[in-house]
Amino acid sequence: MKLPELPTEKAFPSPLHHPRVATVIGRWLGVAVTVCFLTGLFSHFQQATPGWLVIPSRPASLYRVTQGLHVLTGIISVPLLLAKLWTVYPKLFAKLPWPPSRKALGAAFERLSIAMLVAAMALELFIGFLNTLQWYPWPFPFKETHYALAWIIVGALLVHLGVKLPLIIANWRRTPADRTPVPEPAESLPPAITGLSRRGLFRTVAGTAALVGVTSLGQSVSAFGPIAVLAPRKPNVGPQGLPVNRTARDAGVAIVAPDWRFTITGPEQLSYSLDELRALPQSRSDLPIACVEGWSQGARWEGIRVKDLLKLCGAPEGSSLRVVSMEKGGFYATSELPPQFAEDPLTLLALRLNGTDLDLDHGFPARIIAPNRPGVLQTKWVHRLEVLT
Amino acid sequence: MTKPPIGQLRSRLSATIAVRTGLAVVGVGVGLWGLGLLLQSLSVDALIRLPLWLAGAVIANDFFLVPLTISVGWMLARWSIGxxxxxxxxxxxxxxxxxxxxxxxxxxxxxxxxxxxxxxxxxxxxxxxxxxxxxxxxxxxxxxxxxxxxxxxxxxxxxxxxxxxxx
The missing domain is CATH 1.10.287 (Helix Hairpins)
Structure with a gap:
């Protein structure tokens, strides 16, 4: 018995497997990937700031916007990537030149770069989306893999652009569509006419990208919340109307003892009970919680300005702070507050949220809230601040 | 239509070659940087399993999603001539x-x-x-x-x- 033969490059009749289509969709995907990469890089630097970089504390909602964009461009890349791969699918069955020659070597190198690009992008989008659900069914660490794959994608993409440059230039501009004019009305028409047109394909791809975007945007833009049917988060859900990433139980923080004290160690060491903290001058900040998972929501916080606490303990100007939480283990049991964040008048040791005392899940009795920072660094259950000078 | 002189064509060609080579070299460099990050931060066990997941992503796309789209498209094209x-x-x-x-x-x-x-x-x-x-x-x-x-x-x-x- 003969096995069925593999299809060849010519076996796909649709005129949409055309370099012009690949160029146009590639352009869109290129924009989405670039925005996704740059916003992702910003988020990485927020969490692992290199010595040469100073991240400003304003605009206060910058991280909210960049991380929202990161997740949004990732989600709309799903239909864009699928459309791109569908367009170039016949290339998968193209024969490599044989016998080995310089040309064959070049072709093999190109194939390898494309295999890496496709594999890395498909997996990157997959694990990125599942991370927004906080679901990790794979046997490797998410954060490190997601970050390294991003660089591999950018590298493979640059190689891909270099290889395809002549084709991209040749197809950058509009070319006449390969369409037959529609004849007089008839009862039925051949597939060459009923088939999807190039413009129709672009419209549909843009439409699906817009649809998945609109139905997931609501996790970062509350106005779209009611229709965010494809978003893992919903605004205004949670204790005090605000979602939670890590609950007190997950963090190993139980009931806070009545003799709880907050300390700040600097040139002077100060210690306060909760009532004494409440008696200090209180300030109000309207700041968002903006999570690495892309969801974000604005809230009204009340508490003591960190700037004022620094002054009380006699810390010199330009001091940075170590924030120590009562939570057990985890990467974020302590965080560091660089000087520009510690000095920003919006940065609070918050005691109240949306008009009432913090819920235990939101960091009762006290938490840090600062402008333009990822949620994981807005340390909860704070019981000590250490001035680092 | 007048053709551009040979010299201009040649310089355009060499510019294209320079850009392409540059993209390829920078691309390989950036890609290797990413690979280095992986080797640095992942355990041996994770490094062995990651390629399986990468291959799985390609297989899911090339041997399931795209063929599915193409077969549905083919059926639709057949139906459309009715x-x-x-x-x-x-x-x-x-x-x-x-x-x-x-x-x-x-x-x-x-x-x-x-x-x-x-x-x-x-x-x-x-x-x-x-x-x-x-x-x-x-x-x-x-x-x-x-x-x-x-x-x-x-x-x-x-x-x-x-x-x-x-x-």
Whole structure:
């Protein structure tokens, strides 16, 4: 018995497997990937700031916007990537030149770069989306893999652009569509006419990208919340109307003892009970919680300005702070507050949220809230601040 | 049309070669940097399993998603040559693609519904919401098909009555 033969490059009749289509969709995907990469890089630097970089504390909602964009461009890349791969699918069955020659070597190198690009992008989008659900069914660490794959994608993409440059230039501009004019009305028409047109394909791809975007945007833009049917988060859900990433139980923080004290160690060491903290001058900040998972929501916080606490303990100007939480283990049991964040008048040791005392899940009795920072660094259950000078 | 002089062509060609080489070299460098990051931060065990997942992503796409799209497209193309079908085929195709993509994105949400790490993760009834979304897509598709069908019939009847020049 003969096995069925593999299809060849010519076996796909649709005129949409055309370099012009690949160029146009590639352009869109290129924009989405670039925005996704740059916003992702910003988020990485927020969490692992290199010595040469100073991240400003304003605009206060910058991280909210960049991380929202990161997740949004990732989600709309799903239909864009699928459309791109569908367009170039016949290339998968193209024969490599044989016998080995310089040309064959070049072709093999190109194939390898494309295999890496496709594999890395498909997996990157997959694990990125599942991370927004906080679901990790794979046997490797998410954060490190997601970050390294991003660089591999950018590298493979640059190689891909270099290889395809002549084709991209040749197809950058509009070319006449390969369409037959529609004849007089008839009862039925051949597939060459009923088939999807190039413009129709672009419209549909843009439409699906817009649809998945609109139905997931609501996790970062509350106005779209009611229709965010494809978003893992919903605004205004949670204790005090605000979602939670890590609950007190997950963090190993139980009931806070009545003799709880907050300390700040600097040139002077100060210690306060909760009532004494409440008696200090209180300030109000309207700041968002903006999570690495892309969801974000604005809230009204009340508490003591960190700037004022620094002054009380006699810390010199330009001091940075170590924030120590009562939570057990985890990467974020302590965080560091660089000087520009510690000095920003919006940065609070918050005691109240949306008009009432913090819920235990939101960091009762006290938490840090600062402008333009990822949620994981807005340390909860704070019981000590250490001035680092 | 006048051709540009040979010298200009040649310099354009060498510029293209320079840009392409530059992209390839920088690309390989950046890619190796990423690979270095992986080697640095992943355990041996994770490094062995990651390629399996990478290959799995390619297989899922190239041997499941794209073939599925192509076979549905092929069936649709066959169906579209039937009498009258050319009027609705575009709408049916668009509807299928919208439903397919939204379903693909919804699958993880449906699988994990009610299994969020805390009550604020995955708080929706995703099954109901997904059904509503698909129903909306189908409803809009049907409306568009009806309106377009009417318009076509209207145009044809006017054309055949000789009122105006037709299409």
């Amino acid at each position: 009498p009258g079908h050319h009027r609705t085929v575009t709408t049916v195709r668009t509807m299928l693609l919208y439903a397919g993509i939204t379903t693909l994105v919804a699958i993880p949400l449906l699988l994990r519904q009610g299994k969020g790490v805390n009550p604020t993760v995955l708080p929706r009834n995703y099954l109901r919401d997904w059904l509503l979304l698909e129903a909306t897509i189908v409803l809009v598709g049907v409306l568009v098909a009806v309106v377009q069908g009417r318009r076509l019939t209207f145009r044809r009847s006017r054309a055949s009555s000789g009122d105006i020049g037709g299409r």
